[in-house]
Amino acid sequence: MECRLLDLPLLQTARQHPDDDLLALDAGAPPSTGRGPAPEPGLAPELRDLFRSFTNAQRAPRTRHEYEKYLKDFIMGTGIRTRDQLLATKSDQVIEYRNALQARGLSPSTINGRLVAVRGLFGRLFKSGEIAGNPADAGLVPGLQVSAVSRTEGLTENEVKAVIGTCHGTLRGLRDRALLMTLFYEGLRRSEASKLRYRDISTKKGLLEVKGAKNNPYDTIRLRPEVRQAIEDYLEVLNRDLERLRTGPDDPVFVSLSRLRSFGKRLAPSSINEIVKDRVKEAEIGRRITAHSLRHTVTTLALAGGVPVQQVQRHLRHKDVATTLRYDRERDVRRNPTLDALPRMD
Numbered sequence: 001m002e003c004r005l006l007d008l009p010l011l012q013t014a015r016q017h018p019d020d021d022l023l024a025l026d027a028g029a030p031p032s033t034g035r036g037p038a039p040e041p042g043l044a045p046e047l048r049d050l051f052r053s054f055t056n057a058q059r060a061p062r063t064r065h066e067y068e069k070y071l072k073d074f075i076m077g078t079g080i081r082t083r084d085q086l087l088a089t090k091s092d093q094v095i096e097y098r099n100a101l102q103a104r105g106l107s108p109s110t111i112n113g114r115l116v117a118v119r120g121l122f123g124r125l126f127k128s129g130e131i132a133g134n135p136a137d138a139g140l141v142p143g144l145q146v147s148a149v150s151r152t153e154g155l156t157e158n159e160v161k162a163v164i165g166t167c168h169g170t171l172r173g174l175r176d177r178a179l180l181m182t183l184f185y186e187g188l189r190r191s192e193a194s195k196l197r198y199r200d201i202s203t204k205k206g207l208l209e210v211k212g213a214k215n216n217p218y219d220t221i222r223l224r225p226e227v228r229q230a231i232e233d234y235l236e237v238l239n240r241d242l243e244r245l246r247t248g249p250d251d252p253v254f255v256s257l258s259r260l261r262s263f264g265k266r267l268a269p270s271s272i273n274e275i276v277k278d279r280v281k282e283a284e285i286g287r288r289i290t291a292h293s294l295r296h297t298v299t300t301l302a303l304a305g306g307v308p309v310q311q312v313q314r315h316l317r318h319k320d321v322a323t324t325l326r327y328d329r330e331r332d333v334r335r336n337p338t339l340d341a342l343p344r345m346d
Helices: 046-058 061-080 083-087 091-103 108-125 158-165 170-185 190-195 196-201 225-242 269-282 293-303 309-316 323-327 330-337
Strands: 207-211 218-222
Touching: 046 083, 046 108, 061 091, 061 108, 091 108, 108 170, 108 207, 108 269, 158 269, 158 293, 170 190, 170 225, 170 269, 170 293, 190 196, 190 207, 196 218, 196 225, 196 309, 269 293, 293 309, 293 323, 309 323
Parallel strands: none
Antiparallel strands: 207 218
16 A cells, blocks of 8 residues: 655654553463353353353454353343253343343444354354254344444544654653554554564565454555564664563564563553553544554545555455445545535525
């Protein structure tokens, strides 16, 4: 994707970034142990085994982790405690659960994601012949309509410069600058940035290998030279602090800098989000901006710069071009000439 190089501020010296101690993921451990949901008081062992079997069948560790949480929430919300109660679940109960999620203020996309987990569990039971039909089937329990416009707010070019400009010449500043530039230019999801290893930026010249992408376990995109340089500058200083000669191919790129217990361990996705929020606050931008906002910004600036939508889709690794267009719907609405063509009535 051709995207004009921003005139980013030069590194300066010294202001400390807020500590991210509790946000680091211990020793790069995956988010789930793969052993199923934590036992709940009064939950029958055979029901726990059933959940464990279903969640372990999911291919992605993140999916297993999310499904564990969603199913735990489902049984807590419906009062199900035994396998027989689960097998006797009716569509009305699933509908009541969906409506309760709405009452809790969860977004339609979040609710639909939870319904997918519940629907998948009952679908597995239906295929195994343990129930006569799926009580969570979409025809019986419709999902909620998701807006065609992304709720994520993007940044302007000047705001991106301002956020990156808060990163100074300390190790933390170098890390955050490299992270922000990676999220912006490469359009990575925070989970992808968390998993980034040194070999992913160094194996193929000019390319970035993305592992664990949402719709593809392996993908390759162009790597901006200034992103590679920002990462190398940060890692050079990090290696001195870690007293190591060089970065190993499997070493995480973005690590915690907390001196308490997690120094040098890879950053969790939640850490990355908090770093972005802190930098945005330091740049005195009052809107709700997250790590995903930088991915949104890639879309709007690239499309505004004339990049074909299919190329932007490829860079962001969206399975459906409609997902790419969701990020740009507001700009398209603002350009709509219909009102301008109508006669004045005053």
